[in-house]
Amino acid sequence: RGRDSQSSEISNAVTLTVSERAQAVLNVSPQSWLTEGDSVSLSCEVRDSSTGWTFSWYRSVPYRECLTPVTYNHSYVRYCVELLSDSIRGSGGSYTLSPAAQHHTGVYVCRAERGEPAYQTQYSNTQPLWITGLSPPVSLIISPSRTQHFSGDSLSLSCEGQSDSTGWRVRRYTHSGNVSDCSSFRGSVTGSRRTIRYLYTSHTGVYWCQSESGGSSNPVNITVHNLPTTKLTVEPQNPVFTGESVTLKCEVQGYDGWTYQWRYKKKAQSQWTTVSQSVFYTVNRDTLTISGDAVVNGDQYQCRGERHDRPTTSKSSNIVTITVHGKITAT
Numbered sequence: 001r002g003r004d005s006q007s008s009e010i011s012n013a014v015t016l017t018v019s020e021r022a023q024a025v026l027n028v029s030p031q032s033w034l035t036e037g038d039s040v041s042l043s044c045e046v047r048d049s050s051t052g053w054t055f056s057w058y059r060s061v062p063y064r065e066c067l068t069p070v071t072y073n074h075s076y077v078r079y080c081v082e083l084l085s086d087s088i089r090g091s092g093g094s095y096t097l098s099p100a101a102q103h104h105t106g107v108y109v110c111r112a113e114r115g116e117p118a119y120q121t122q123y124s125n126t127q128p129l130w131i132t133g134l135s136p137p138v139s140l141i142i143s144p145s146r147t148q149h150f151s152g153d154s155l156s157l158s159c160e161g162q163s164d165s166t167g168w169r170v171r172r173y174t175h176s177g178n179v180s181d182c183s184s185f186r187g188s189v190t191g192s193r194r195t196i197r198y199l200y201t202s203h204t205g206v207y208w209c210q211s212e213s214g215g216s217s218n219p220v221n222i223t224v225h226n227l228p229t230t231k232l233t234v235e236p237q238n239p240v241f242t243g244e245s246v247t248l249k250c251e252v253q254g255y256d257g258w259t260y261q262w263r264y265k266k267k268a269q270s271q272w273t274t275v276s277q278s279v280f281y282t283v284n285r286d287t288l289t290i291s292g293d294a295v296v297n298g299d300q301y302q303c304r305g306e307r308h309d310r311p312t313t314s315k316s317s318n319i320v321t322i323t324v325h326g327k328i329t330a331t
Contacts, residue, residue: 023047024055024124026110036133039098042090044110046121053112053121057087057095060107060126060179062171070109070123079126079177081109102133105208105216107179126177130206130219137161138168140209140217149199149224150311157182158193159209159217167212170194174205182207199224228254230317232303239323243292246322250286250303252314258305262288267298275301290322297324 027043034040044055058068058081066080089095090110097104107128113120138161149155159168170182182194196203204224209217231251240246250260262275262283277283280294288301299322305314 022049022112022119022121024110024112024121026108026124026127028127028129032128033130034100034132036102036131037099038131039096040100040129041097042095042108042110042127042129044090044093044095044112044124046112052114053093054091054114055093055110055112057084057090058082058109058111058123059084060109060173060177062179062181064181079109079179081123097129100129100131102131102136102216102218103214104129105131105210105219107173107177128173128206130208131216132218136217137211137215138209138217140170140207140220142207142220142222146310148310149222151200151224151227152313153199153224154195154197155199155203155222156193156195157207168209168215168217169211170207171210172203172205172207174202201226225311226315227311228252228305228314230304230314232301232317232320234301234320234322238321239325240295241325242295244295245292246290246295248288248290248301248303248320250288250305250317252305255307255309255311257307257309258286258314259307260286260288260303260305262301262303264302265300267296267300272302295322295324297322 023046025045025047027045029041029043031040042057044057046053060079061082063080068081068083070078070081084090093112095108095110107126109126110124111121138159141158141160143156143158157170159170171179172182173179182196201224204222206219206221208219229252231253233249233251235247235249236244248262250262252258260283262281263272264275265272275281275283275288280291282289282291288303301320301322302317304316306312
């Protein structure tokens with residue numbers, strides 16, 4: 001220092017460890033399903049780090065309202081968020097709702113930052129809160145009203161109440177973290193009613209009505225189940241010999257009370273034909289026996305189950321193709 005250009009000893013060495021971008025983790029206590037008037041706390045923390053962080057709070061919104069997309073690998077949009085107007089009150093890492101009201105229903109996300117310029121963590125996992133009330137302004141009506149829904153069913157959703165229910169939208173949350181408007185689903189729209197003509201298991205989620213002002217209905221959990229699977233086996237196993245009869249067995253996995261529908265397709269044809277009892281075909285509950293005269297190389301067979309109770313049908317089985325060799329010859 002100074003004119004003599006003297007210097008101090010070299011300091012101790014500091015090793016910098018650089019990890020991947022910090023990850024915020026969001027938890028809820030005591031639970032995510034609540035009754036209006038209950039208290040609930042959301043807590044946000046940074047994995048493997050605890051000091052110097054300031055936290056911000058968000059709500060997940062549908063893509064059509066997207067101003068802040070949350071992306072995966074800087075390309076795929078996982079979900080969209082908006083900053084809560086009172087986010088600052090949770091800056092210490094805890095966001096408490098006491099008492100919780102129906103308009104608090106939604107899907108929450110947090111994020112942390114520290115330093116100057118600010119370093120921000122990744123957005124947290126999504127955390128839904130479902131608040132039910134005794135007198136919601138509107139109700140989500142599901143038609144038909146069933147305890148079980150299966151792939152291929154149709155379903156209508158509408159927001160209905162004693163007061164004017166215009167301006168309400170049906171929203172859905174899936175376990176992938178997405179919030180979406182049901183108006184974006186394939187199907188038809190009649191007034192406030194949304195009809196999904198063909199359900200898939202991907203329609204599973206929590207549904208609720210939400211107004212532009214933030215009001216909410218009671219949430220409803222809808223689970224869409226796959227149809228039961230069906231297995232078709234053949235005896236004797238391929239190949240069979242010319243003139244040899246074949247028996248097919250149809251087995252549906254799960255439930256009971258099934259009857260069985262059979263169909264076949266010729267090798268060079270594209271159309272399936274229903275199999276019924278005849279001199280060539282013997283139907284006995286879950287088995288179909290094909291007489292030797294009707295066993296043709298390349299013919300394909302398939303079955304499925306039907307019954308009176310839901311589910312009323314199973315998935316179609318695997319296809320069995322008959323392979324025929326020449327006649328048996330003695331040696």
